[in-house]
Amino acid sequence: MNKDILTKFLSNQCSYNECKDVASYLESHDEELDKIQIFEHIPEQELIRASHAEKDAIFERIVAKPNKYLLMKRILIAASILVFVAFSFYKLGKHDSPEHLDNPISMEIFNNSQNPEWYVLPDSSRVKLEPQAKLSYLRNFAKDRIINQVAGEVTYFVQPNTAHPFRVINQGIQTRAVGTAFSIADYNADNLIVRLLEGKIVLEDPTNKLDNQVKLNIPTTIIINKSDFTYSHLDQKKNGYHTAWEEEKSKVSRNYPTSSIAWSNQVVNFNGVSNTDLFSIMERLYDVSIDVENPRIIDGNFTGELYQNDNLESLLTIFCQINGCTFTIKDNIIRIK
Template identity: 20%
Template sequence: MNKDILYKFFEGTASLEEEKDVRLWMEASADNRRAFFKERKLFDGMLLLGDENIIRSGKKRFTINFSSLRTELIKIAAVIAFTLGGSFFYQQIQTEQTLIPLQTIAVPAGQRINITLPDGTNVWLNARTTIQYPITFNANERLVKLDGEAYFDVARNEKKPFIVQTDKYNVEVLGTQFDVESYSDTENFETALMEGSVRISSLTDTNESLTLTPNNKAYLHEGKLRVMSVDDYSPYRWREGLICFKNETFASIMKEFEKYYGINIHITNKQVQKYLYTGKFRQTDGVDYALRVLQKDIRFSYQRDDDKNIIYIK
């Protein structure tokens, strides 16, 4: 795959035909998918470094020096925290018990990033997600704290379990691939397992735990964990910058927009709730573009209150 097209895809400037070519190429083989995510990580690193080689001004484009870029990425130890066109949050703190410095990375609304943890675990962080982890894991476990949504490809180490701690549950693994969603400002919790196995245990009820097998997800229903099979992985394509939905209600789509863009959406138009909708948007398109596209098939109007950060669907 042409790297120039890939980077246009990452920026959200690729044409529809180029987007189609990238997705078909990526889905053709596991090697292509690995190459895709490798280049995405390089792209994220260049954004962090502010490398002039990828700065775009109008239609002017610059050549990317990949060999020098890899050298720079090694220098920063693959710890990435950034926003596109905005500020980023990064701090070091210490735990009272062990005095081990912790890294905290927060992703703003409408963005996503890819990082590598000290043990080699690869993590994608979704919009409005915060992760905290030590600069070195201790001898007994690899504990990270998550508020938001992340996709983990965990480096296997049978002597050191990997634990994702949310405000609701712990998700413990040895080596696997899974998606965890647990925003502290909502009641939702979900873990979808792609490979390996995970054990989910409640932070408040020692009797509530379960072991998840591949192609299944655990979710909260009326305060209790439930399990169901996963037959559609398109919702997890957020790693590619896509917001995907299939046979979803208008309200559930608006909830996704709230998550990605950090806004509140109030729906007063009851007609929009009569149907189920299927489609996808790029995160970089923004919520106004997505709403205008939906208006082509659904009769509604909307009004923004930027002072209160609310969109009213009428």
């Protein structure tokens, strides 16, 4: 059994097919069961959601007859089922939306990569997690749309649903929206930075102990105190395009090999650069936010040229011709479908 795959399995990080392969292997190799600690990375409260009778019934359907490893196999099967279910909610930027159940087990999304990643939530809302960003939600999310933003910067593109408002709780501040686009991140130890991109949001105390509310209905960025909800608008000075070009040129030369991105004074050549990297560069260069509505676009890469005098629409047109997608631009939000 491949040690790396087994390690991923035990830490709930392998793909669905990898999980299935590991479970199948361990069920047919009894001697391997004694070498692992199946509970090592799985919280106890997540393992007691099924009754003993339910686990026995599942076990009897899978294993024809018991043997001396009966107990360990029961543990394996219960844990494997948990892993399969949890993974369907885990990394959805590259997969379809998961099916959701009523069992309120917490699901967690963590971007431990060096690039932003997009994910699709059970209600079809989309989130973009910057590197090291982390959030969690309950598995009954479609009925109770509450996100706990644990760390980092996250941008939300909310699917409208007036019956079930979308709420994000971050360090005592709840941001409530019906259908909108906004981002939340730490500003410093005492404050959050909240950017409304589109629509309307209300920032409030989720415990209702404070009556303070901050309502935003036009695109703006605020710095809000976590304790008393005092806030100030942040005057974000936009760089001119030529200044942004030079800044991005310097940043790319430090972070990317010239074989991938070759940036000169007048033109930049992209050679198989990931679409995720391309989107990040476009956002900084043109001061826009990109919402990827088509998850399959995330997995691709881009080869082409961008001249300094080219406009954003030209680059997007070329991109969509290559990838078979469409785009819209409104209020500095690009939506790629």
